[in-house]
Amino acid sequence: MDELVALCKRRGFIFQSGEIYGGLQGVYDFGPLGVELKNNLKHAWWKSMVYENDNIEGLDASILTNPLVLDYSGHTETFTDPMVDCKSCGQRYRADQVPETCKKEDLTEPRQFNLMFKTNVGPIDDGTSFAYLRPETAQQIFTNFKNIIDSTSRTLPFGIAQIGKAFRNEITPRNFIFRVREFEQMELEYFVAPGMDDHAHDLWVQKRLDWWVKQGVPMKSIELYNVPTKELAHYSKKTIDLMYKFPHGLEELEGIANRTDFDLGSHSKKQDELGINAKVKKNKDSNSKLTINVIEKGMVVPYVIEPSAGVERAMLAVLNEAYTEEELDNNTTRIVLKLKSHLAPVKAAVIPLKKNDDKLVEIAKNIKNDLQSLGLGRIIFENTGNIGKSYRKHDEIGTPLCITVDFETIESNSITIRDRDSMKQERISTENLKAYFMEKIT
Ligand code: GAP
Numbered sequence: 001m002d003e004l005v006a007l008c009k010r011r012g013f014i015f016q017s018g019e020i021y022g023g024l025q026g027v028y029d030f031g032p033l034g035v036e037l038k039n040n041l042k043h044a045w046w047k048s049m050v051y052e053n054d055n056i057e058g059l060d061a062s063i064l065t066n067p068l069v070l071d072y073s074g075h076t077e078t079f080t081d082p083m084v085d086c087k088s089c090g091q092r093y094r095a096d097q098v099p100e101t102c103k104k105e106d107l108t109e110p111r112q113f114n115l116m117f118k119t120n121v122g123p124i125d126d127g128t129s130f131a132y133l134r135p136e137t138a139q140q141i142f143t144n145f146k147n148i149i150d151s152t153s154r155t156l157p158f159g160i161a162q163i164g165k166a167f168r169n170e171i172t173p174r175n176f177i178f179r180v181r182e183f184e185q186m187e188l189e190y191f192v193a194p195g196m197d198d199h200a201h202d203l204w205v206q207k208r209l210d211w212w213v214k215q216g217v218p219m220k221s222i223e224l225y226n227v228p229t230k231e232l233a234h235y236s237k238k239t240i241d242l243m244y245k246f247p248h249g250l251e252e253l254e255g256i257a258n259r260t261d262f263d264l265g266s267h268s269k270k271q272d273e274l275g276i277n278a279k280v281k282k283n284k285d286s287n288s289k290l291t292i293n294v295i296e297k298g299m300v301v302p303y304v305i306e307p308s309a310g311v312e313r314a315m316l317a318v319l320n321e322a323y324t325e326e327e328l329d330n331n332t333t334r335i336v337l338k339l340k341s342h343l344a345p346v347k348a349a350v351i352p353l354k355k356n357d358d359k360l361v362e363i364a365k366n367i368k369n370d371l372q373s374l375g376l377g378r379i380i381f382e383n384t385g386n387i388g389k390s391y392r393k394h395d396e397i398g399t400p401l402c403i404t405v406d407f408e409t410i411e412s413n414s415i416t417i418r419d420r421d422s423m424k425q426e427r428i429s430t431e432n433l434k435a436y437f438m439e440k441i442t
Helices: 002-011 032-051 067-072 138-143 145-152 197-214 262-266 311-322 358-372 387-397 407-412 430-440
Strands: 014-016 028-030 056-059 080-085 092-094 111-114 117-120 130-133 158-167 182-192 222-226 238-246 249-260 292-294 298-300 303-310 323-327 333-337 346-352 378-381 401-405 414-419 425-429
Touching: 002 014, 002 311, 002 323, 002 333, 002 387, 028 032, 032 056, 032 158, 032 182, 032 197, 032 311, 056 145, 067 130, 067 138, 130 158, 138 145, 138 158, 138 182, 138 262, 138 303, 182 197, 182 311, 197 222, 197 238, 197 249, 197 303, 222 249, 238 311, 249 262, 249 311, 262 303, 303 311, 311 323, 333 387, 346 358, 346 387, 358 378, 358 401, 358 407, 358 430, 387 401, 401 430, 407 414, 414 430, 425 430
Parallel strands: 056 158, 346 378, 346 401
Antiparallel strands: 014 028, 080 092, 080 111, 117 130, 158 182, 182 303, 222 238, 238 249, 249 303, 292 298, 323 333, 401 414, 414 425
16 A cells, blocks of 8 residues: 555655645545546446446536435434544544554443534524535435436436545545545446346446456455345345455445335335335425336336445555556566556657657657547657656556657658557557557557
8 A cells, every 4th residue: 555655646646635734634636647547437437337328327416415315315314433532542433443552441432423514505604504515426316316207208227327526524534545535436326116126236236347347456356245234224125345455455345235215215205105115214395206107017116226436446446456566677676557548547658769859859749649639538748858767657657658759750750659568669650650549548
């Protein structure tokens, strides 16, 4: 973890937020390369959900959330962690995360602590008008269920996907970006007819495993955890957690839950008429029945299968898998990030051999612009005049290709391409460069 954290800071992936004022615990900023990696990951998820399925719609709902939404979802009452205070060191901990240095006899009895952030809404700050920062993106998907079926004419099964910020006032944020207070989630709520839920759940576990493998997180680094009944969230009938071997230990990367008809049932009016199976709080405030017509069954409250992954944990996993230290023949070590090319923050660096040679610089800039116009991601014009140093930097940030423009380029209209992983160099005609690049960067 230490090497990864150092690389992330040194090369501009991830910074502690508000660092110049001592930082803000559990909050991070994503630098020039971090924002590219994050966007690429989110795009890969969105593509696999919304574009590659014919029955999934996208949504971008608000972060500020009406407290009633979170009352009926159960968050006001149950979205808590037990916390204890250590009378010796004066620190507050999540009850299951007390360091060994604190003695048992110094700890207070555990008290429940709600993890939601509250904020004032409007000009009067007397506590009567407030909203929550959403603790998960899921709830606005449920509250928009009717809007989406009315505007898209969807029938079951179908899904709604969303990527966005979520906030949790974690008692002990830790392990770099693994457990933070502000993070992003990629969540799909997949609606199915009652009785079809178990099959759909199995299907989504497999689909999500396949996705992780495509992002460079192999099956050997993942374990499935069938969450025992006593640990299940209040809405879940069954949850499979994908546990990843993070540098600090085996922990949850993504959860795939069968949320039953709890959510749409909870947010519906006239619940007694709807045949809801889950135990829901009586809703006196909703103006809608969140049902859908199913042939031969009539109006039903759908069951929900929910794959939910955190973007920061995804970044940590792909960075951890990609981070490699290689011994070279000349007794030196190179650090290389072997990221999948679709995730790499920079797709190619174009490097003129001499930084003050106008002709080489002009050709390199033209190549950069040509490749950039393909729209496959960021291309960098790298004018350091030091090829070795440029290669080292681009290995460390995971750039799949380095393209060198030298004097032979002027004579024979060809450039040298260096492959990040094999370090092999080949000379190709400039005319073939676009096709070569498109084949390598997918
Ligand atoms: N809607 C269901 C839900 O929110 P969760 O297991 O609490 O379920 C889903 O969260 C995912 O969100 C987790 O698997 C994890 O990847 C990410 N996540 C949750 N809390 C987090 C935190 N404090 N910091 C970073 N990621 C977090």
